[in-house]
Amino acid sequence: MARRKENDRAQQNNDDSDSNPNDELEDEPNFDDPEGYEDDISEEDLIGDLIRQRPKETDGVESIVVIDGVPQVGTERIEKLQNVLRKLFQKFGKITNEYYPLNADGSTKGHVFIEYSNANEALEVLKGTNGYKFDKNHTFTVNLLTDFEKYNDILDKWENPIPQPFKEQGCLQYYLLDQDACDQFSVVYEQGDKVAVYLNTQPEPSLLEERPRWTETLVRWSPLGTYLATFHAKGIALWGGEKFQQIVRFSHPGVQFIDFSPCEKYLVSFSPLADSRATDEPQAIIIWDVLSGLKRRAFNADKSQALPIFKWSHDDKYFARMGIDMLSVYETPSFGLLDKKSIKVQGIRDFAWSPTDNTIAYWVGEEKDTPARVTLLELPSRNEVRVKNLFSVADCKMYWQKSGDYLCVKVDRYAKLRKDKSDIKYSGIYYNLEVFHMREKQIPVDSVEIKETIQAFAWEPVGTKFAVIHGEPPSTSVSFFEVKTGQTPTMVKKYERKPCNQLYWAPSGQFIVLAGLRAMSGTLEFVDTHDFTVMNTGEHFMATDVEWDPTGRYVATAVSWWGHKVDNAYWLWSFQGRILKRVALDKFCQLQWRPRPPSLLPAQQIKDIKKSLKKFSAQFEVKDRLKMTKASKELVEKRRKLMQEYEDLRKQKQEEYDAQRRRRIELRNNVDTDETEGRGGELEEETVEFFIKEETTFIDE
């Protein structure tokens, strides 16, 4: 409106000057237009910018909402209705106008138009009151006025979308066809500026691909190794195939965390700073279909939740998220809540899916008189297959064994509890390990008590052992327990005073690396748990990470720039702890092995192969030896060439040196100093006495 006025004023001023010649300043030459002059300048030329800003009739339409489903009332009750509605809708912003269409008899038509001071408020109303239950019979349907226009304009005739031509992506699993079953690994260095993928061939890893600025922060392999995910400000990109071409892109501004579902069907991306207020769709968490690249469902995130917010079942069928006093399980591919409602669990603290079954383990804390308990819940039936009550519980941590045979719950228990206002202080903490035998009838539970602080716990991925680091650093001990059917876990080995803080089992079990990372300056111990021999010890000073390759043949240790700013490097070791390669890279950040999907061979065949390992190993050894000799031959060849070049230079220099002999002697007063040891011919005998030892002896007289 203000614009309009300005416009008018401008117009007026024009008029003024036209009609009233300047009376005061008569000396001035007359600039007046001659009588009857009509300018031929259009308004568009003169004040085009102002005209363009002139409000249109449709301006402000976006701040109007239309509410349907309002009760139809007669004239006598209109005022009451208006009061009630005003009260409700004022909450969302300033109402500048409202309109109740009336029938001929003066009764309302059942829909209302409300105009707000701006469009954002209208959006808020939409979010807040669409579907609002006004009373038993009336539910509001709220729309923006602009939406009517938008949906009116839709063509009646449906046009089938043109099918996109099929794009050949090549074999995404090509890396499994490598003759020698070498594994790939990705390396991020120069602070994330460069990403390289190597094939771990022996004796030298070979570079497959290197790209500058491939990612902005880090890279992630998908759980079966098909894709390499890169992070960008605008979203996530997946790469794959032999040439690492781009497979699909997911647009999610500000994405910081991603999580693949175990079968790689879906990708969850999380953008902690995404603002969902601008639109009515949640923005923080988006679940994508990896194959089609389409968005499946979006969620809002609670600020405080631990990552990952969504946990997937092993077969991608379900995913779950914990809320306050509830557990929400969603199913795919509908992405709706399982049975349309969340599971009520009073005081749920944490949950974890079994890695092989659709069973959820969750635990609830103590509350007044009810003890804490761990529950195993089968889905989708929601059967509680096992409940274990626990007393005096401060905290629990659940560890599933990778093959889903066992679940261990580490229970921190207290002897005394002191309540200090809102703070709860525990004292006399001791530890219990509750082991659930998942494959046995009725799931028996055994418990192991450990008096000392537990620093780390790890299941053997395949097998029946678990390892625990306990005690106060630096005098920690490492104990190994074996779990057997119908028996309590028995301690099979205890290493006293073994300073370490992390446990890394080989993916196929049996071998374990006891590592003292970061503060413990990177000590490594390679243990064969079959007979508990320490195969080797090593050290990668200030190591921050240890990564087993997916086959369990190699171990990579790394000093990441993220954790330690100097000497960034990754080292490759054999599983027996023999150092194979040291690679120092500037600002090296991350090394990740490319995962492999589980073997497709039937169990019997694997067994047979294991039996005839001796036969195969002979073949492999021959192959390895060939490779080594070839490599050393190459090296020797290279050295020989370098040496040849150097010898040539030397020879030339020697000739020059010999030629200069006369001058050299001249320069040094005719003394030949070429023979350093002797001073030419005139060697002087010189005796130098050193004081070596003083001895005092008393001589008896």
Next chain:
Amino acid sequence: MKPLMLHGHERSITQIKYNRDGDLLFSSAKDNHPCVWYSVNGERLGTYEGHQGVVWAIDVDWETKRFMSGAGDNMLMIWDVQTGKALGKIEAKTSVRTCNFSYSGNMALYSTDSTMGNPSEIFIIDVRTVDSSFSENDPILRIPLTNAPKATSMVWGNLDEVVISGHDNGDLAQWDLRTGKKNNLVSEHAKSINDMQLSKDGALLITASKDCTAKLFNAETLECLKTYKTERPVNSAAISPIMDHVVLGGGQDAMDVTTTSTRVGKFDARFFHLVFEEEFARVKGHFGPINSLAFHPDGKTYASGGEDGYVRLNQFDQSYFDFKFDY
């Protein structure tokens, strides 16, 4: 073999040098007294008293008659080796950073720092007669490095016809003494050149740089032949007179050294094969960065001086001489 530890300095060592015969070892430190030692048993023969500041550089002539030192008190002093008497001195405008006798011992060069508005300068002086009037003689040649990076290390080349200077931006320049002009410039290093040493015959030049590498140059053409890479600044490098080996010393800069562990600093002396650029041995011992390294002229011992104030004389074991690369 157990190294000989020479502990005669109170502060960090700045430079060490053997005389041509190898029977004496000279050392200078940030205290003001350069020392001379018997290299065979590490006994100190004496000190040269007279400087008032950090002694940055030392040299001894081929006859082991005269000893020269340049210091932070803006003095270049020439001494009688045997008596320890100062024969002559020159006062510069700024501190003297490098000094070297020429091959003949008739000339010497020294270079000064750029401070207090004075540019870094290179001087060539006549040292045939050194007496109390020594400071009044004009230099043979004076090269001011105005608006140019300062010289951090110098050597003579090609039988007193050229000098080579290393600069604090990594440049390497060669100056012709007859014309007084720069006749070659190469920029192979990214950071300051801390030390330069020639091979025994003067054909090869090794540079040690703060950019964590040492490089081998053809001393005549300044063509870069080899690069030896480490993870820490290199303060000094030397070429073995008898083997195709080089030794590099350095470590985390003194000001960046953490107090938690000496291992982070990497204060080892590191041996590389001269031709293959491959590291084959390390010698531990110093608990601060190594500032200066020198091979004994017979190649059977080497000395290292560190920020920790120690000079260590290491004698090579038989296994060092037995070790051969396959080629």
